[in-house]
Amino acid sequence: MFQYFPGNYMWSLAVMRCLASGGHFGEIHWALQDLQDAAKVAPQGDNEAWHAAWKRLAVQVEGIGREALQQGKNETAASALMRAAHYWQWAEAFIAPDDDRAASSYEHHLACFRDAGRLLPNKIEVVQVPFGDTSLFAYFVKAEGTSGPAPAVILSDGLDGTKEEMVLMAQALAARGISCLAVDNPGQGASLRLNGLKARHDSEVAAGAAYDYLKSRAEIVDPNRVGLIAASMGGYYAPRAVAFEKRIKACVAWGAIYDYHAVWVRRLNLKPGASATVDYRAALGTTGKHLLNIVGATDFDEALRKFEPFTLKGIAHQISCDILLVHGEDDKQTPLSDAEKLYREIGSSNKELRVFTRAEGGASHVQLDRQEPAVSLIADWMVDHL
Incomplete structure (x- = not known):
């Protein structure tokens, strides 16, 4: 897989996921081109810089869509709002789930997608x-x-x-x-x-x-x-x-x-008798905090127990x-x-x-x-x- 951020699988995977959903490479590159050093910050990159870059792009593209909608230019509006929805998703993706900015970004994501969907021929x-x-x-x-x-x-x-x-x-x-x-x-x-x-x-x-x-x-x-x-x-x-x-x-x-339990034993680099910790060199698609939130766990040992079934x-x-x-x-x-x-x-x-x-x-x-x-x-x- 092409790694936009060499050595940072999580960030690179996110770029590819956004492209696969309908994001435009030129826009994404415009937003992320100055983050190569931020991507190298341990353990998974500077996620504050990541959030700021994607938010900047999302705000700009949503603005294009909203203006086009007001002018009755529905095709432009639908395209821009759909792309903005995906950019807002990635602005939210790696900040803590209990961060107020996560809720705000996600609300924008849903609103842009909803409004774009109404404008599509189907x-x-x-x-x-x-x-x-x-x-x-x-x-x-x-x-x-x-x-x-x-x-x-x-x-x-x-x-x-x-x-x-x-x-x-x-x-x-x-x-x-x-x-x-x-x-x-x-x-x-x-x-x-x-x-x-x-x-x-x-x-x-x-x-x-x-x-x-x-x-x-x-x-x-x-x-x-x-x-x-x-x-x-x-x-x-x-x-x-x-x-x-x-x-x-x-x-x-x-x-x-x-x-799936075995998948996470590998990803967390679990050793017999030791507490589970994340091996950030592994191919992880999200942050540890998001993983815990998804399964409703307080630590990785509990998350692994929840994955056993x-x-x-x-x-x-x-x-x-x-x-x-x-x-x-x-x-x-x-x-x-x-x-x-x-x-x-x-x-x-x-x-x-x-x-x-x-x-x-x-x-x-x-x-x-x-x-x-x-x-x-x-x-x-x-x-x-x-």
Whole structure:
């Protein structure tokens, strides 16, 4: 994967994630070009400088969008506000969750995305999915070129990923006649930040709630043709969900994970009998404080205990729907061996493992080094299997 900040995987990964969501390289480079020294500050970079640079960019681009909206220039407004939404996300990403600036940045992020979504030719609808006595925040994107009930896909991201990062996948599916429900599951995005829902291992509960929501929209959704795509940590969530939620017809694990507890034992450089500490040389996508907030832990030992049930051992054989695992040969966060082990244990008679190699590009985590071929592959696979 291209490292904009050599030696700082977390910051470099964030740049690539923003680009994959729809950020523009020229704007991002304008904002970050003077942060090379800040990126070298131990242990994970000067996150105050990071916040200031992304906020400066977000404020400027949001201003372009708001001015265009006032002038009735809706295409310019939609484009600028959507980019600003992604820039606000990264302004918020690495400052402490209890910092007032985090809440303010996140509010701007949601507002820009919401307002951009209303201006798109195929509007992004803001919805809430009933979930026990609360709800999951989500977006609904209707299939294009269809009349009557159409197939639908539930979309979600990973540990610190958000539904907003799945917008390009949603649009790719909608263009192929598939509606999408992009969801912040427990531990993610607005469901974490606004409703206080922490990550949980039993992802079939959230998947079932999302399916029930889609079923309630029977005038435009065919409940017999519902799929599930989840990325990064979603590579655990999605297979776990379909092992138990049998109403889902097809599944894609985009960055497959067999045992998420084992993943974090490696990342935290855990030694037998010693307290867990972060090895900041590892491929980490977020800060320690964010990790603890996502799982509702006070320290890394507690976080590891909470991750113990996040495994597909003894569960993968229960998967019976069509399933595709997509993985990168050089994934620094979850090794290819995890995907291979999961593939071997999946019980479905229709299972596939697609590995992107260095030679073709897309070998990094969720193909962030070259993502378009993977997006098209996954979207086309869903068309064939729903």
